[in-house]
Amino acid sequence: ETIIPSVNEVVVGEVSLVTLGPREYCVLENPVDDATGRPQPGRRKLVRGECRFFLKPGEKLGQVQNVLVLGAEEMLQVMALEAFEDVDTTTGARVVRRPGTRWTIPGPREYLPPLEVKVIGKHIAHVKVEAMNLYVFPHQINLAACLAIAVVVLAIMLGLLFK
Numbered sequence: 733e734t735i736i737p738s739v740n741e742v743v744v745g746e747v748s749l750v751t752l753g754p755r756e757y758c759v760l761e762n763p764v765d766d767a768t769g770r771p772q773p774g775r776r777k778l779v780r781g782e783c784r785f786f787l788k789p790g791e792k793l794g795q796v797q798n799v800l801v802l803g804a805e806e807m808l809q810v811m812a813l814e815a816f817e818d819v820d821t822t823t824g825a826r827v828v829r830r831p832g833t834r835w836t837i838p839g840p841r842e843y844l845p846p847l848e849v850k851v852i853g854k855h856i857a858h859v860k861v862e863a864m865n866l867y868v869f870p871h872q873i874n875l876a877a878c879l880a881i882a883v884v885v886l887a888i889m890l891g892l893l894f895k
Contacts (some may be wrong), residue, residue, distance in 0.1 A: 750784065750785050752796065755781070757779060759778055759779075759794035760787075760791050761775075762774070762792055763777040763791055764790065778844070780844060800851070801841075802838070803840055805839065805856055813848050814848045815829065817829075
């Protein structure tokens with residue numbers, strides 16, 4: 733689109749269109765409040781796609797990132813950076829997360845980390861028994877215990893098969 737400034741206008745810069753796909757998100761720094769049109773210095777705003785927008789004066793675009801997609805045998809370990817109210821992904825109950833609190837996000841799901849959360853790591857289950865919906869992850873126990881659980885589960889399954 734072409735814009736011809738009038739005599740009383742001065743072009744101070746060009747702004748590119750920001751485009752986010754359906755599984756992308758970004759963090760805006762110093763966002764402008766949509767209701768009042770006033771800048772909010774020092775604040776951050778999480779924007780999830782699919783959308784297109786122009787940055788307003790004073791806003792800064794953080795890195796465009798992909799939403800985390802977890803398979804059934806995967807999980808994320810996350811940590812709260814500041815206090816906030818969250819919904820537990822397994823029970824659906826409301827939980828107050830305190831700074832430094834760690835918890836896990838089990839798959840399968842898409843996960844968009846809130847601004848108050850840091851993703852520490854993504855883990856894949858060492859032992860998978862899909863028939864029993866059992867997944868054992870490396871950070872939960874040591875390798876010897878993991879193998880012992882695998883043997884017990886296998887024995888139970890073989891016992892069930894031969895009865």
